[in-house]
Amino acid sequence: MVNVTSMKYRKLGKTNINVSEISLGTWQVGGKWGEPFSHDTADQILNAALDAGVNFIDTADVYGDGESEKAVGRVVKSRSEWIYVATKCGRRLNPHVNEAYTPEALRAFVEASLRNTGLDTLDLIQLHCPPTEVYYRPEIFELFDRLKEEGKIQNMGVSVEKVEEALKAIEFLNVTTVQIIFNMFRQRPAELFFREAQRRDIGVIVRVPLASGLLTGKFRPETNFAPDDHRNFNRNGEAFDKGETFSGLDYNTGLEAVEEIKKLFPYQQNFAPVALRWILMHEAVSCIIPGASKPSQLYSNLQALEVPDLTPEQREGVKAIYEAKIKPLVHYNW
Template structure:
């Protein structure tokens, strides 16, 4: 798998990584054995970047990765996130003391002295303009608690604010064939500044797998059931903010494009992201080892041709743009 430099971390990572939200919670049950199988299958397939957060299963995802690191030390870079533990989730909660406590908890969960990369976990918008917050993160780097820090954002404007900060190493943002807005300003700005782009929700919560239809149901503890209208967190995190029925119809058209190329819809969707200039790593999740291997294999596909790219853009413009482009 091709490697790319992850922004100001200076570290090379394989272009397809693994998002580990599924291994913690909110996607239906994934038992420990399946979670460990996912981690091993991903790394066996060339993945070298794992993305998790302290709130995924209240630390369960981090602790599972700790187990994996003990079995296979030195093979991967691990990024985690902090800030969603704040209750209430307000700018005033992002104090130096809380940032230290949150990152200390992640160090313990992951079993490491120094975190490879810590990302602010979609904090309230004013946090991105807070010198105090970023000074505190600089202090944690100086103290050796973390090697680098970045941000995870909901909106393009938040991303642009973060990119302008001199020590932000990476920006994690939703980017997929149903969320194209970051292509306009965020990716060019990141390339110019040398900031890494981590593309999350690459399959639009599974819509872009091409496996769902109007009759698909999800478990009660799956965010695709309980957060369809933003009841628990930003609705853009669930199906990329696309109304489910709209997304199913658009994904059906994309599946026809994929079939014409002889690939799966998921592989087409992942290859589309890999082809975008400025993307450092894309982080699809997986609930089992088969999915993990299939996701990694998308990196081996040839770059998409101009006709295919134009068709994907047309599907977005005709079916998706009006629902999401103005919102994030």
Template sequence: MQKRPFGQTGWQVSEIGFGAWAIGGSWGDVSDRDAEAALNAALDEGMTFIDTADVYGDGRSERLIARVLKSRGRDGIVVATKAGRKINPHVSAGYTPAAIEGYIDASLRNLEVDALDLVQLHCPPVEVYYRPEIFEALDKMVAKGKLKAYGVSVEKIEEALKALEYPITSVQIIFNMFRQRPIERFFARAHEQQVAIIARVPLASGLLTGKLSAQSTFAADDHRQFNRHGEAFDVGETFSGVPYEIGLKAVEELRAVAGSVPLAQFALRWILMFDAVTVAIPGAKNREQAAGNAAAAGLPALSDAQMNAIRDIYTRLVKPHVHQRW
């Protein structure tokens, strides 16, 4: 597992990390046993970056991470969490220094640490990016020793670009073969400012595993069922905002480009072709999925022909549905 520098922190993190949304909730039932097995497998394979949030299972994801790391040690592991999505209604006015600090205090308890490695504002309303006092409050919490660094998780490119006006450490953004716009407008700016990029939803909610079909069904508590059209949160979080049938059609063409390589690993390796990306964070619900994700880091670089073919599939099938929306 290769490592990449995480912004200006001095941290070196694995280029494939562990996305811990699935072990918290909203992805169907995942037992504690399977969740812990997935985490342990990821760490055994050399992953050193774990991404979670306070709302993943109302703290369940954070507590599971704490339990696993307590049993095996935290040395060399960076745990990133997020705060803000508990604000209800989720509007800019709810983002106050006191509210954010309260969520940070809860995450400190859940993760059983004295200081959080990285706290990210969790896809806040766009107005929050125009309120410097929120970022100043995060600076004060760094000074207090409650967190070591902070960043943002965004929905839109425009939010990511605005966030770069503040002294952030990282930006988490949806980036995968179905969401390529960050290449055009964001990567160079972030790289120039030495801001780490965390590529989330790297497998488009499972579409880019190649294991879904028109007959696939999802549990009632799986966001791929209850947020298919953006009923609960931004539709771009589910299947990357790509209409399901269009995504399946594109996947069939991508299979031919991937050849004998499992499509999920091929999709992750494509992300790693971009030097601006610091870490991709696929989720895993069991040991096998975690090990498969890690294996992507060992694949050879994609050829120019493969990169061009992927760009063509995106341009023809996917781009009209997503490119200007996010």
């Protein structure tokens, strides 16, 4: 277990909130990873994270059909520390299309999240990977100014699929954060977007940092995933954006690339903390939100706080493998 004194904190853009470098995402806690939602497991993971100094939790109204938000709110209210809660809205729309996004619908989702969490205000509300067209509609973003005036939210951000969407979103002055996929297998954000985010003082929240577990180095060709685990049913984007599962990479190609990268770190038995440390070496990043379906996975992720920075040679090695094996397959799609 990582001692709370090991945790480091970074400013979350113009929110001026200081958040733990390694924070907690709760998609796994909410299901769709082969396990049914369990409030007991959620309580264990959340409390373990907070005990380790995590002070920022990301959830969404669709995780566990609202049960994740309930668990987060319950645990946060039981603690004495100041914990920041971020949630997301929009994915409940069915069909999930541009036309379904209206200020009225989004307001209803925010108010439902307040009820689920039992909180008086949401520290951060994020649009949950809406269709690209939504980022070109000022009336959607203006709604969140009203919600802030009413005290229902403190900050507004977006969770995106594509760099294009991130760059468009941060043109709106009330967007304070962008949640984006960034890892050794998804490096495009480190180009133009990170520079623009720093220039505009945007908090960067990194999601899917381990490429759905690929970058733990623990998977094999014969690894089986449960039928209701998205790593089984969404490999080709059957249910939602393909980029959410293994960062959009073909599974076997990913396995081969991981084995090559691991050779750069021969003395590191647990590879997940190395993959997370690589992300934290990018100064534009405010925090990482790896998920955990049990406390042991949380503790593994927290080991990134103790892993030394990658050497220049190791970083170049990771870059070379990405350029050769990964970039042609994913770089320009997201």
